[in-house]
Structure formats: C-alpha cells, structure tokens
Amino acid sequence: MKGIAEQVASFYEKCDDMKNCKFIMATTKIKDLLKCIVNCPELYRLFETVTKDFDYPAFKTRCLLCPNDGSLPLNRLVLPQTVGQRLAFIFCLLVEFDKGTLNFNDFLRQFYPEDGSYFASYQAFCNVVIKSLQDCVTQVFREQIEFEAESRSDGVSVQISEITSALGVAVAREMRYVTDSGIPADDKENGLKILSRLALALKEGDEELIDALLCGYNYFALHCNCASDGITELIKLIEIYEAAL
Secondary structure, three states, rough: OHHHHHHHHHHHHOOOOOOHOOOOHHHHHHHHHHHHHOOHHHHHHHHHHHOOOOOHHHHHHHEEOOOOOOOOOOEEEEEOOOOOHHHHHHHHHHHHHOOOOOOOOHHHHOOOOOOHHHHHHHHHHHHHHHHHHHHHHHHHHHHHHHHHHHHHHHHHHHHHHHHHHHHHHHHHHHHHHHHHHHOOOHHHHHHHHHHHHHHHHHOOOHHHHHHHHHHHHHHHHOOOOOOOOHHHHHHHHHHHHHHHH
C-alpha cells in the first residue's frame, strides 16, 4: 500500500491537473480528483471523518452568499474557517458538481464572474477553492509525511552503513589476496594503491572515482593474472552501494 506521502503526492497531482487543465476538461478533472480520494485509504478516511455529521446544507447557506438586499454588489463564496469544515465543504461541493446536482458552469458564472469568460472564472475558482483544498490536506498530514521521510532516511542510512561495513571487509580481503600473491613487488604495490584509494572513495561516497578505480582494479587483475574468488562479490557490493546512495 502507498505511504501517506505517496498518497498525498497523488492527490496533489490531481489537484494540479485540475488547476492547469482547459476549462472544457474541468468536470472530468473533478471526477478524477474524487476518484483519487476514494483510491487513497488515508485520504478516504480523512474525508469520511470530516464529512461525518457535517451539515452541508447549513454550511452551503452560510458559505454561498447571494445577497438580495443590495448590501453586497456580487455573490461570493466564503469558505469555512476551520480545516475540518473547509475540507468537508469543498469535498461536498465537488461531489455536487460531479453528480450534476449543482451545475458547475452556473456556479462559476454566479460566484466567479471575473471578466465574463469561463476560463478566467475557472482559474479564479481553482486559485481559491482547489488551492485551499491542497493547503488543508498538507496541514493535516504534514507531521506524518515528515515522520515517513525521517524513517525512510534512517532506513537508508542503516542500509548504507551495513553495505559500507561489508565493503570494508571485501576490500581488506582483496588486499590480503594481492599481498599474498606471487606477482612482482611493483605490481603488488600498484594493486594495493588502487585498493587503498578505493576504500577511501567508498567512505567519501565519490561515485565517479569509485567507478574509475574499480575499472582500474579490474584491468590490474586481468593484466597481472591476479583475480581472486572475491572480486565478483566486491563488484556486486559496490553496485548495491551506489544504488543505495
């Protein structure tokens, strides 16, 4: 199952798709956004919680202001103050648009008239309502997303530490093999220099230098006919190490 960060990222993607799409695609993008909520367990639980016992008709009356006494020149949408109520109201509003019980075009014309074009009205709606939806979801899940990120970072750190330890043993074993081999002293010295520098590059996490030294050591082993049984393991460990960086 996707983690919270991944679910929120999927939700954000659908919100951004909605904000960036052409007006003609708006109702399709609303449907996609609602599907995303249903398919993401953490988001589904969130919206299930905030809409439980939420009096949408009452909030609709409070939030969709349609003055007929001349006190306000235009109709306007005023979102609820609390995060939970705002999430519930926007969700219910989107459901109405999706079901067709509230015509989206009429809503835009009434509450976001802008310059008279649907494009401008739609952009104004997204900049207020959809952006507010994203902000609220971020606020709800911020701590959990940060915790997931820290846990993942700790896990990667442990993995790299374990691989580094295994590499230290593999390089030391390779150095003993070269030292005990019957190749000329000058060749031994060159091989040990390469391995010593490789050990340092692994500690520093210098991938370019690691690759260069590994190529150099492979050439050394072939040229001097000094390939140990452990060289394959060393190469595999380095591949795993670089993938974990």
